[in-house]
Amino acid sequence: xxxxxxxxxxxxxxxxxxxxxxxxxxxxxxxxxxxxxxxxxxxxxxxxxxxxxxxxxxxxxxxxxxxxxxxxxxxxxxxxxxxxxxxxxxxxxxxxxxxxxxxxxxxxxxxxxxxxxxxxxxxxxxxxxxxxxxxxxxxxxxxxxxxxxxxxxxxxxxxxxxxxxxxxxxxxxxxxxxxxxxxxxxxxxxxxxxxxxxxxxxxxxxxxxxxxxxxxxxxxxxxxxxxxxxxxxxxxxxxxxxxxxxxxxxxxxxxxxx
Amino acid sequence: xxxxxxxxxxxxxxxxxxxxxxxxxxxxxxxxxxxxxxxxxxxxxxxxxxxxxxxxxxxxxxxxxxxxxxxxxxxxxxxxxxxxxxxxxxxxxxxxxxxxxxxxxxxxxxxxxxxxxxxxxxxxxxxxxxxxxxxxxxxxxxxxxxxxxxxxxxxxxxxxxxxxxxxxxxxxxxxxxxxxxxxxxxxxxxxxxxxxxxxxxxxxxxxxxxxxxxxxxxxxxxxxxxxxxxxxxxxxxxxxxxxxxxxxxxxxxxxxxxxxxxxxxxxxxxxxxxxxxxxxxxxxxxxxxxxxx
Ligand SMILES: Nc1ncnc2c1ncn2[C@@H]1O[C@H](COP(=O)(O)OP(=O)(O)O)[C@@H](O)[C@H]1O
Ligand SMILES: [Mg+2]
Ligand SMILES: [Zn+2]
Numbered sequence: 001x002x003x004x005x006x007x008x009x010x011x012x013x014x015x016x017x018x019x020x021x022x023x024x025x026x027x028x029x030x031x032x033x034x035x036x037x038x039x040x041x042x043x044x045x046x047x048x049x050x051x052x053x054x055x056x057x058x059x060x061x062x063x064x065x066x067x068x069x070x071x072x073x074x075x076x077x078x079x080x081x082x083x084x085x086x087x088x089x090x091x092x093x094x095x096x097x098x099x100x101x102x103x104x105x106x107x108x109x110x111x112x113x114x115x116x117x118x119x120x121x122x123x124x125x126x127x128x129x130x131x132x133x134x135x136x137x138x139x140x141x142x143x144x145x146x147x148x149x150x151x152x153x154x155x156x157x158x159x160x161x162x163x164x165x166x167x168x169x170x171x172x173x174x175x176x177x178x179x180x181x182x183x184x185x186x187x188x189x190x191x192x193x194x195x196x197x198x199x200x201x202x203x204x205x206x207x208x209x210x211x212x213x214x215x216x217x218x219x220x221x222x223x224x225x226x227x228x229x230x231x232x233x234x235x236x237x238x239x240x241x242x243x244x245x246x247x248x249x250x251x252x253x254x255x256x257x258x
Numbered sequence: 259x260x261x262x263x264x265x266x267x268x269x270x271x272x273x274x275x276x277x278x279x280x281x282x283x284x285x286x287x288x289x290x291x292x293x294x295x296x297x298x299x300x301x302x303x304x305x306x307x308x309x310x311x312x313x314x315x316x317x318x319x320x321x322x323x324x325x326x327x328x329x330x331x332x333x334x335x336x337x338x339x340x341x342x343x344x345x346x347x348x349x350x351x352x353x354x355x356x357x358x359x360x361x362x363x364x365x366x367x368x369x370x371x372x373x374x375x376x377x378x379x380x381x382x383x384x385x386x387x388x389x390x391x392x393x394x395x396x397x398x399x400x401x402x403x404x405x406x407x408x409x410x411x412x413x414x415x416x417x418x419x420x421x422x423x424x425x426x427x428x429x430x431x432x433x434x435x436x437x438x439x440x441x442x443x444x445x446x447x448x449x450x451x452x453x454x455x456x457x458x459x460x461x462x463x464x465x466x467x468x469x470x471x472x473x474x475x476x477x478x479x480x481x482x483x484x485x486x487x488x489x490x491x492x493x494x495x496x497x498x499x500x501x502x503x504x505x506x507x508x509x510x511x512x513x514x515x516x517x518x519x520x521x522x523x524x525x526x527x528x529x530x531x532x533x534x535x536x537x538x539x540x541x542x543x544x545x546x547x548x549x550x551x
Pocket of ligand 1: 039
């Protein structure tokens with residue numbers, strides 16, 4: 001990990017009218033670090049993630065991102081064009097429902113190749129070879145390259161969505177409940193795959209989950225949210241093995257009982 | 259139709275024409291950009307070229323000479339009724355000769371004869387949005403045009419090659435205009451795309467149902483999208499026109515009998531007739547010399 005944070009988050013709050021989405025969240029994320037945001041349903045995880053990924057504008061707060069050139073940019077001050085460029089090159093976003101992140105009516109190859117074409121790649125053969133390599137990397141048989149994701153299982157769709165995001169070698173990937181819609185057996189395989197890719201590629205990841213087992217397996221560090229606020233954060237093993245807040249203790253004990 | 263006699267010159271009232279002309283001027287100023295306009299009801303159904311008719315009505319003057327083609331022919335129902343409409347409401351001269359026309363309204367084709375600076379080509383457009391195929395949300399396609407995010411167009415071409423081994427899109431083949439906006443030439447065959455590039459004639463596009471006008475000003479770059487390893491190519495035909503012997507023109511298939519007999523002839527009927535008047539003869543008319551040349 002480098003000596004300068006990738007993301008500086010300061011005082012981010014989002015209100016929906018008078019309702020709190022998330023409140024006064026601050027943290028730093030380091031290159032290559034995996035941060036899990038955990039908490040029960042309605043605690044503000046998705047709201048926070050969407051604010052960080054600029055899919056939502058926060059009511060107040062500031063997020064700075066370290067660009068590939070090393071300079072820090074305030075995400076909410078960027079132009080739409082710059083932000084969208086960042087989102088399809090240096091970032092990825094993995095939705096819980098793969099249909100939200102895939103084009104269901106174009107082939108797997110084109111789904112993976114889209115970002116390459118978006119950044120100006122104009123050689124069909126190269127795009128196809130890269131797409132094929134990525135399918136293999138996410139354990140989708142290469143002879144499925146011309147099939148549409150409609151014909152894929154839930155687990156395959158999710159792996160395709162991941163490949164589609166990683167093809168431009170992003171440095172930061174956001175994930176919202178990436179295993180949420182999958183069967184338990186399929187979840188384990190996906191988690192293994194994600195863990196391998198993250199460490200191979202040195203990705204920084206912010207992953208939202210209500211499942212502490214996902215946090216345990218993937219993340220270095222975690223934040224616990226309740227009522228829109230971060231009530232505890234620290235290294236994942238420390239938080240799970242030695243929770244300080246009574247609420248976290250409850251969360252942890254409830255999973256242990258499962 | 260007698261009621262039409264009471265209408266303003268070229269059917270539309272002057273206020274509406276001014277509104278459409280403003281949209282046209284804006285379209286010319288931003289080549290390839292789709293300008294929204296308040297499309298009017300016309301006395302013909304959508305799909306009959308109401309967008310093109312409104313554009314023509316707004317630029318038509320009493321001294322213009324109008325030609326209307328459909329699939330390259332002047333004598334199809336659609337072309338005949340639009341021509342008759344403007345004769346009635348504007349009393350303008352009409353022609354089937356490309357070289358004599360000052361305004362040519364078209365569906366599907368660009369005339370084979372090179373157009374000049376004193377000519378305007380008006381296209382009837384059914385679906386103006388080239389990104390619609392993969393992105394149905396209008397808010398999103400606008401944003402993509404604004405930010406020049408055109409990766410999706412290549413996704414479409416990629417799919418073509420993956421499925422057919424080559425770019426199989428043969429009409430409505432997307433182009434980039436003046437290095438900026440991606441535009442749908444609409445139902446013209448890709449054969450005609452190169453004619454749009456650096457054309458001396460002004461090209462105006464009207465989509466009535468979708469309420470959009472766009473334009474390619476004279477001498478503007480119009481480039482067909484492609485891949486480095488699958489470059490843009492126009493259709494080629496194995497034989498010359500069976501009637502006039504022309505090569506390198508767009509041909510239509512004509513069925514001759516119920517025993518599989520067929521021939522290929524110019525889709526541009528004026529072009530074909532002019533060549534025959536000049537003495538050119540294709541295979542069907544017995545001149546073996548030219549057909550074999
Ligand atoms: N679009 C919205 N409009 C109004 N309230 C919302 C909206 N989205 C989320 N909320 C509210 O904000 C709070 C946090 O929601 P969310 O971020 O979705 O939580 P989580 O992802 O942890 O389940 C909840 O009270 C939720 O009802
Ligand atoms: Mg959520
Ligand atoms: Zn001919």
